[in-house]
């Protein structure tokens with residue numbers, strides 16, 4: 001594809017507690033880098049309950065909200081900003097379907113995750129969400145979409 005027609009974007013990517021505890025950080029980061037996405041910021045941290053509830057507030061009336069929050073605070077997570085052409089969609093394509101049973105072979109969730117809850121990775125789903133999620137973890141970063 002001709003990259004000159006695509007917009008350079010930034011997106012937030014999280015390697016969830018299951019991926020970190022299984023020591024898959026290196027292998028998963030390779031997927032992003034090999035696909036042309038650049039890691040421009042990264043942190044390893046453990047969320048508090050309050051932070052996880054804030055981050056996932058969009059899902060706070062879903063039946064899985066409490067389980068999701070409890071899972072996300074169960075261990076360290078690796079949070080990063082990925083930059084590249086069409087980064088939001090590219091990241092989501094690399095991740096695969098939310099449910100690993102539906103994810104295509106070769107996607108990160110197919111290869112590294114066990115269930116819809118412990119599904120290894122999170123990625124922003126739109127420009128608006130990316131902006132919120134990046135500033136949540138990296139308030140110092142200037143976001144641009146040009």
Ligand code: AMP
Nearest residue numbers: 059064068098116117118119121122123
């Ligand atoms: P998303 O913001 O799309 O990443 O969704 C948040 C996360 O909620 C997903 O990555 C899953 O880990 C979890 N999730 C979404 N749907 C379900 C579900 N039906 N049951 C359990 N967890 C879910």
